[in-house]
Amino acid sequence: MNTKNNLKKLVLLLTFAAAFTACKKDNDVTPPEVEDAAKEFKFVRVLVSDELTTQINLLDPSTGAIAAFNGKFPLANLYGTASGRYAAVLYGTQNLAEVFDSGLLSHDDHVDVDRAPQWSNITATGLKPTHFKSKGTESLIFNDGDGTLSLGNDADFNRAGATFSIINAGLLPHHGAMAQFNNGNYAVTVSPASGVSPNRVKVITKTGSTAFASTLEVGNIHGNASDGNVAVFGAFTSAAATAGGALVVSATGEQRMIPNPEGFGAFRLGSIYYAAAAKKFIGYVATKGAYLIDITGNKITPIYAGADAFQVKVDYAGKNLLVLTSDGKLRIYDLATAALKKEGNVISAVNAADTYKPVLEATAKYAYIAVPSSGEVHQVSLEDFSKVTKHKVSSRPVRLALLGFESSEEHDH
Numbered sequence: 001m002n003t004k005n006n007l008k009k010l011v012l013l014l015t016f017a018a019a020f021t022a023c024k025k026d027n028d029v030t031p032p033e034v035e036d037a038a039k040e041f042k043f044v045r046v047l048v049s050d051e052l053t054t055q056i057n058l059l060d061p062s063t064g065a066i067a068a069f070n071g072k073f074p075l076a077n078l079y080g081t082a083s084g085r086y087a088a089v090l091y092g093t094q095n096l097a098e099v100f101d102s103g104l105l106s107h108d109d110h111v112d113v114d115r116a117p118q119w120s121n122i123t124a125t126g127l128k129p130t131h132f133k134s135k136g137t138e139s140l141i142f143n144d145g146d147g148t149l150s151l152g153n154d155a156d157f158n159r160a161g162a163t164f165s166i167i168n169a170g171l172l173p174h175h176g177a178m179a180q181f182n183n184g185n186y187a188v189t190v191s192p193a194s195g196v197s198p199n200r201v202k203v204i205t206k207t208g209s210t211a212f213a214s215t216l217e218v219g220n221i222h223g224n225a226s227d228g229n230v231a232v233f234g235a236f237t238s239a240a241a242t243a244g245g246a247l248v249v250s251a252t253g254e255q256r257m258i259p260n261p262e263g264f265g266a267f268r269l270g271s272i273y274y275a276a277a278a279k280k281f282i283g284y285v286a287t288k289g290a291y292l293i294d295i296t297g298n299k300i301t302p303i304y305a306g307a308d309a310f311q312v313k314v315d316y317a318g319k320n321l322l323v324l325t326s327d328g329k330l331r332i333y334d335l336a337t338a339a340l341k342k343e344g345n346v347i348s349a350v351n352a353a354d355t356y357k358p359v360l361e362a363t364a365k366y367a368y369i370a371v372p373s374s375g376e377v378h379q380v381s382l383e384d385f386s387k388v389t390k391h392k393v394s395s396r397p398v399r400l401a402l403l404g405f406e407s408s409e410e411h412d413h
Contacts, residue, residue, distance in 0.1 A: 039365075040379070042408035043111040044316075045102050046368050047087050048377060049076040051356055051396035056089065056100065058117050059391055061366065061379055062408075066393060067117060072096060078401035082134040083154050086120065087403045090129045090141065097124035097141055097150065097164070099157050102403050110409040120157040124150040124164035127173075135180040135228070139164075142178050142188075147171035149178060149186070151206070169208040174198050177224045179231030181251040185211050187231040189221050197221065201233060201249050212253030221247065225274035225281060232281050232293055234269035244268030246283060246293045246300060258298050264288065269300075276318035278335035284312040290323055292338055303338050304331060310350060311360040316402050322362050326350045330367060332382065344385040347371060347378065356398040363406055370397040 040061040048057045049071065056071040077090040084106060089098045099122050105114040127145025134140070137154035141164065148171070150164035167186075174191035176198055181187065185205055189198035198221045200214035219236025226232070233247040237257060244267055245259040260267070269283030269291065281293035282303065289305045290312045304312075304323045311324040320341070321333040328350065331343040347369055350357050359370045367380040375395050381387035 036408070038381070038383075040363065041365070041404075041406045042410070043104050043405045044363055044402065045104070045117075045404040046361070046377060047078050047080075047100060047401045047403060048370055048393045048397045049074075049078055049089070049399040050394040051075055051372060051398040053395060055394050057393040057397075058100075058102070059377060059393065061368070061389075061391075064389070064391065066391060069100070069117075069119065072098065076399060077130075077132075078399045079132040079134070080401045080403040081137075081139055081154070083137050084403060084405050086139075086154065086157060087401050088132050088134070088139055088141070090132060092128050092130050092144075095125055095127050095129070095145065097126070097129045098122075099139075099152070100403075101158065104404050106405050106407070111405050111407050112410070121160055122152055122157045122162040122164065124152065126150045126164075126166065130175065131177050133178060133180055133226075135226075138180065140178060140180060140186070142176045144175050145173055147173045147176065147191075149188070149208075167204075167206065167208045169202075169204045169210070172196075175222070177221065177233065179224050179226035179249075180228070181226065181231070182228035183251050185251060187224075187226070187233075187249045189224075189233070190214060199235075199239065201231070201247060201255065203249065203251070203253055214255070215253070216247065216255040216257065218247055218257065219244070220268070223269065223271040223283075225272040227274055227276075227279065227281075230295060232272050232274075232283075232295065234272050234283055234285075236268050241268075242266045246272070246281075246295075248295055256298075258293065258295070258300055261291070261300055261302065269293075271312070273312075273314045274318070275314045275321070275335045278319055280335045282312070282314065282321060282335070284309070286310060290321060290333075292335075301338075303333055310357050313360050313362060315362040315364065316406060317364060319364070320362070322360060322367060324358070324360050324369070326352060330380070330385065342382070342385075346380045346385050346388070356396070359398065359400045361400050361402045363402065368400060368402070370400045372396045372398050 046059040054071040099120040103115040126143030131142035141150040149167040152164040176189040179187040190200040203212040221235040223234040271284045308325040323331040328347040330346045369378045379389040
């Protein structure tokens with residue numbers, strides 16, 4: 001009798017244990033999946049430079065790991081390349097540009113860690129490198145100090161002793177801008193005198209020769225972007241600087257001006273962005289806000305019309321526009337419709353008198369805000385603004401760039 005009872009108890013215990021194990025297995029599997037979905041993509045990286053020190057920090061937001069590297073000078077300007085692997089590091093007043101290598105290599109369906117993150121070998125030594133553009137595997141720098149362009153390609157970045165080549169298009173030194181076309185030519189600003197703001201744009205070849213001369217004289221030009229077929233520049237309509245608009249220059253040389261909205265006043269759009277996924281141009285000026293530039297309909301319309309927007313950025317894929325205002329509020333707009341998707345406070349109010357204010361970049365999952373006063377990069381969930389991870393990076397982080405890839409897929413060994 002005791003034997004039968006003992007056997008029954010054993011069977012019950014084994015059944016319960018099996019059920020418990022199955023539940024435990026289910027519980028073990030589910031949370032990591034939820035956690036991984038909430039994490040940043042595995043191969044996104046954030047590069048940060050400092051106001052006071054030469055330190056350059058590379059943040060892996062999916063793990064929170066931070067690696068420190070020695071730059072050459074403080075206040076480095078940072079720009080991710082179109083290929084996703086590299087970032088250009090520009091020291092404008094020191095006449096030097098370097099390239100940082102994330103070590104990540106995309107194969108479309110997955111990403112490999114090709115090598116550890118480190119400085120590339122290539123350098124550029126144009127005078128006062130300021131404006132940076134990248135398309136495909138090509139990187140281009142406008143050197144304000146001598147009016148030349150520095151040209152580099154990903155294939156040369158890790159070659160020993162490599163340097164950017166120089167394109168001399170006969171431009172006078174000025175605070176210039178350029179855009180890359182799909183046909184290999186460039187639109188470049190032209191200044192009427194050395195050190196004076198540009199008032200024309202011409203199209204040049206890779207050798208610096210003129211492909212298409214300027215056909216339109218405008219007022220001071222600042223800021224530009226390209227979709228490969230046309231380049232859009234922010235400009236005043238004339239030297240009187242009483243009205244502004246968007247100067248549109250096509251790869252085939254045609255030029256036209258799209259006027260600012262009625263009642264816009266004596267302002268120009270000082271920054272122009274191209275959102276690749278949405279296929280939209282956006283113009284921004286701190287005193288007036290962010291605007292959609294419709295190059296087909298030849299009109300400029302407001303996305304956010306306000307004088308308090310101090311950071312306006314297109315997200316990494318080019319789908320959304322993020323607007324950060326001085327009260328600490330973040331707004332996200334869907335560029336397909338220009339509709340407001342989400343808004344809420346993410347940082348403390350910003351002092352308008354601060355020389356270096358927080359800077360913003362964003363992926364599909366997170367906004368990254370470098371906060372100089374705290375020495376941190378705030379990683380803000382775009383699903384829930386209350387979820388913020390604060391990464392201590394350096395004493396005064398003032399520049400931020402995204403590089404890498406919005407992917408967590410790696411090679412299946």
